[in-house]
Amino acid sequence: MLHYLFKRERGPLLAAILLVALAVPGAAFAVESKPKQVTVVTTESKFTPNKLTFRRGIPYRLHIENRGKEMHEFNAADLFKSSKISNPAVLNPDKTELVLKPGEAKDLSFIPKKAGHFRLVCPDHDWAGMTGEITVE
Ligand SMILES: [Cu+2]
Numbered sequence: 657m658l659h660y661l662f663k664r665e666r667g668p669l670l671a672a673i674l675l676v677a678l679a680v681p682g683a684a685f686a687v688e689s690k691p692k693q694v695t696v697v698t699t700e701s702k703f704t705p706n707k708l709t710f711r712r713g714i715p716y717r718l719h720i721e722n723r724g725k726e727m728h729e730f731n732a733a734d735l736f737k738s739s740k741i742s743n744p745a746v747l748n749p750d751k752t753e754l755v756l757k758p759g760e761a762k763d764l765s766f767i768p769k770k771a772g773h774f775r776l777v778c779p780d781h782d783w784a785g786m787t788g789e790i791t792v793e
Pocket residue numbers: 701727728729778779780781786
């Protein structure tokens with residue numbers, strides 16, 4: 657009976673110990689590396705917000721939503737060039753912009769590496785004022 661109990665209880669106990677061992681350092685790691693979410697909405701013909709500030713060395717997840725009726729581009733070529741991008745496939749082949757169809761949303765995971773001011777523009781609608789400013793501190 658005792659033997660049976662021991663055998664029966666050992667599994668869950670070991671599992672619990674293993675879970676604690678994995679969860680504690682894992683939780684600390686997750687807090688440190690969790691990207692900051694920043695959302696930008698595109699419509700005709702503006703970015704909202706159109707002034708963005710990032711900090712060097714911090715991971716971000718930039719969520720771009722096109723709520724307009726036209727195609728829009730989030731072009732920040734110099735920012736992308738000077739950042740570490742984890743999912744470059746979400747960018748266009750030149751790695752200069754995110755292209756969004758009406759109703760589409762895309763996420764870019766990146767870490768800014770260089771401080772400065774960077775130009776944000778929708779090349780199709782810059783004439784209509786669809787521009788913005790990105791600052792990396
Ligand atoms: Cu546009």
